[in-house]
Amino acid sequence: MGEFRCPPDDTAWRETNLIGDRPHVVFPRIPVLIQHVDEAPVLATPNETMLYNADQRYVRELRNQAGDNCVYIELHHESLALLAEEGAGLIDSSYRLVASHAPADHRTYLLQHLLIRHLKAPDPDPLLAEETAATLVLSALRDRPASARRRRGSTKAAHTALAEAAKTELASAPARLTLSELARRLHSSAFHLARVFRVETGFSLHGFRQTLRLRAGLERLSSHAGDLSTLALELGFSSHSHFSERFRNEFGVSPSELGNERHVRALLEATARG
Template identity: 35%
Template structure:
């Protein structure tokens, strides 16, 4: 009646798909949450019974399960339900919540002061987009840097909406200055640029600049206007233009040297960015270079 499938797992976050085929009825036997989890629904509805309280969970809601909590589940309809379970590493989750509720330092084992929170249309669409990418059969796996950042952004939005609905605690002033944030972002840019052809994960970048993954991702986006993953992709693609203009003939070797998993991965990413294939761009760039050289010789 209840099936689980792992979609993604990293040191920062894991995602699992669940599908429940239970018919109308319940509540069932008591269950225990082994971890702090956030569930975003994609289909159906279930009711979570916490003591005498009954909370309906559907596609308009995010549902929160605190580690060690007990509850029972019932189903008000025969349609079953399906969704995505987000499990964030404890230190990253606490860092996220600390931005909204500094008092979590007093109760780190109880991060969620609510059972449900709103899931607006934008969040629902981004959640569905993420799951589609992770479920699709591709010739190359999804980039872990992209997945970690996308998942953290989703969770941040969901937590922020839940705290806003319940009343945001007053934030304490943090001693970090704008200059500190700029230095952090610049250090991360240097680290990423020095590893343009390597597999880069968010945890490694965060450790290199002595910051938490969540704090780094938030500050980097604010300072550069884009997430770390996007910044790295831009570095790789713009570097490839120089190599193509120089007449690079082995596109597979070029793709692997720049950190892409395959020729097709490089080509697909390049076409989305520049509107043409690398081979077409090489042809255009080399023809232009020859024309310019010819004009210089004539002069």
């Protein structure tokens, strides 16, 4: 498990990249466009887990001035077979990952966040870390998304393109964007857009945007210690209390608790237990 950063001036943005000789499960921290060779491009956001089989080739496109920033877990080849036996629905009978990405629920995102912080602490517990990593990967790969169900190729491509266009708008749209305005921008009906988006991403449109804001807030807690009001306003919340309420609803704890390094291990153990 580790952290990966690619600054915007790196040559990797202009090249075809190779993931390496092991499967990877990746948790983006900021939006970046990822396209596996011979597949449709995906806006990788903190709301998705990105999946790579061994030797996967892909390209990336800049979507954030910070470049690329993510957490990743490398898997041994035999791990996929063991995970499949434990019920991981995103692994097929030949022990390959069947999708390039999947929705990341609130527990999965919080678990990887706490785990990487625990590993960076002065005295991490290796047994706790390895056991939590196994729980995390199984959680990320447990369910095959509804978008993976068989549909005609043209319908699948159209739905994927619509959802990806909506994700791009939501990742950069003002807080007051309405469903009718978003549908108009994307040349769709509001009903069709809302239905397709939920099937393709696992989120409602409002839920996707709010979750992005809350996960961005989670990653920025350490840089805004003692100044959560400013962070709340920067993220589009009306006040400190509005942000704290939504944050607790999403993660089960307050921003001040998660921002305190002394609480990380206890929170990690509690989250891993489910």
